[in-house]
Amino acid sequence: MRRIYFDNNATTPLLPQVLAAMQPCFIEGFGNAGSIHQVGQRARAQVEAAREQVAALVGSRTAEIVFTSGGTEGDNLALMGLVKAGDHVIASAIEHHAVLASCQRLQEMCVEVTIVGCDANGVVQLEAVREALRPNTKLVSVMMANNETGVLQPAAEIAAIAHNANALFHTDAVQAAAKVPISVEEIGCDLLTLAAHKMNGPQGVGALYVRRGTLLQSRQLGGRHERGRRAGTENLAGIVGFGRAAELAIEWFDNGGVKQMSALRDRLEQGICRTVPGASVNGGLAARTPNTTNISFPGVEGEGFVIAMDLLGVAVSTGAACSSGATEPSHVLVAMGLTEQARGSIRFSLGKQNTAEEVDFVLEMVPGVVHKLRELSPAWAGK
Numbered sequence: 113m114r115r116i117y118f119d120n121n122a123t124t125p126l127l128p129q130v131l132a133a134m135q136p137c138f139i140e141g142f143g144n145a146g147s148i149h150q151v152g153q154r155a156r157a158q159v160e161a162a163r164e165q166v167a168a169l170v171g172s173r174t175a176e177i178v179f180t181s182g183g184t185e186g187d188n189l190a191l192m193g194l195v196k197a198g199d200h201v202i203a204s205a206i207e208h209h210a211v212l213a214s215c216q217r218l219q220e221m222c223v224e225v226t227i228v229g230c231d232a233n234g235v236v237q238l239e240a241v242r243e244a245l246r247p248n249t250k251l252v253s254v255m256m257a258n259n260e261t262g263v264l265q266p267a268a269e270i271a272a273i274a275h276n277a278n279a280l281f282h283t284d285a286v287q288a289a290a291k292v293p294i295s296v297e298e299i300g301c302d303l304l305t306l307a308a309h310k311m312n313g314p315q316g317v318g319a320l321y322v323r324r325g326t327l328l329q330s331r332q333l334g335g336r337h338e339r340g341r342r343a344g345t346e347n348l349a350g351i352v353g354f355g356r357a358a359e360l361a362i363e364w365f366d367n368g369g370v371k372q373m374s375a376l377r378d379r380l381e382q383g384i385c386r387t388v389p390g391a392s393v394n395g396g397l398a399a400r401t402p403n404t405t406n407i408s409f410p411g412v413e414g415e416g417f418v419i420a421m422d423l424l425g426v427a428v429s430t431g432a433a434c435s436s437g438a439t440e441p442s443h444v445l446v447a448m449g450l451t452e453q454a455r456g457s458i459r460f461s462l463g464k465q466n467t468a469e470e471v472d473f474v475l476e477m478v479p480g481v482v483h484k485l486r487e488l489s490p491a492w493a494g495k
């Protein structure tokens with residue numbers, strides 16, 4: 113059976129060029145980048161080359177990139193490494209759980225936290241951030257692009273509001289990176305989280321951009337790796353793969369990737385809305401990443417849709433990968449006021465490997481699957 117993967121916000125396939133860059137690191141080039149002999153120094157040179165490649169993707173200085181084990185660690189480090197008891201933190205209700213759970217832990221550590229909502233399109237409102245500011249606000253954390261809807265947030269504007277109040281600004285750019293161009297200077301952020309596996313790099317590696325002069329306490333205790341900001345032997349193969357993925361992402365932008373990907377996403381989204389009665393796009397009126405569409409199908413249980421599509425060889429998702437299978441409705445859609453729609457909402461997230469032909473195959477399948485599920489739904493039967 114042919115397999116079509118439309119769940120690229122959960123993770124992406126490794127590009128062959130990335131695998132080729134990583135392979136030598138496992139056997140002949142296996143050194144510890146902390147060792148002073150030649151094997152170690154070769155590894156160090158590779159880590160530093162990758163740091164340059166990742167820095168180029170976000171327009172930062174090389175030394176401002178701290179390698180981590182992925183998006184969750186980057187978010188945890190940004191929040192927990194910066195804030196102390198007595199400080200105040202602002203985050204949005206649509207953040208990934210890596211940020212929201214960090215906020216919860218901070219509250220247990222006597223940090224005050226304010227969670228600001230979003231509008232019906234899934235956009236965090238500047239006024240809400242402004243109103244939440246307090247004299248002791250240390251950090252504002254609002255993501256660049258939401259993982260469930262793809263909706264882009266006004267990160268630069270929020271950074272300016274935070275800075276006016278002498279607070280720092282962190283943005284989780286895990287779902288924005290390699291889909292929209294990022295410049296840490298244009299955003300004006302102090303911290304920015306990245307994860308390699310969302311951009312055709314390997315799983316288990318990521319980075320936190322930390323603006324020069326930002327005092328960050330390491331969360332992991334041990335050696336002085338990553339200039340004292342993240343203890344632990346560097347994940348050589350992962351970091352090399354991440355660097356190569358960053359380099360390829362820049363080429364993709366240069367070759368008009370954004371335009372092609374949005375055209376594919378629009379073809380899918382418009383096709384579904386044309387052929388499925390009642391289908392509507394969540395966050396569809398907002399600016400979004402080019403690969404994501406979140407569509408609500410009234411009268412359909414999201415889990416049932418995912419399973420039915422999977423049986424046809426198509427991988428999609430009900431939302432964040434970690435909450436798929438959970439019975440709780442998506443906190444993002446609930447924050448958008450879409451509590452009713454949340455149970456029947458599906459995220460289609462495209463990747464660089466997907467084709468128009470795959471989109472057309474999915475377009476052929478979706479109306480039938482929705483029709484069948486609606487026939488089985490007692491709530492829909494009377495409509």
Ligand SMILES: Cc1ncc(COP(=O)(O)O)c(C=O)c1O
Nearest residue numbers: 182183184208210259286287307
């Ligand atoms: C917006 C966002 N932040 C953070 C993460 C966590 O990243 P990782 O899986 O690399 O820990 C994810 C993963 O889905 C995400 O979408």
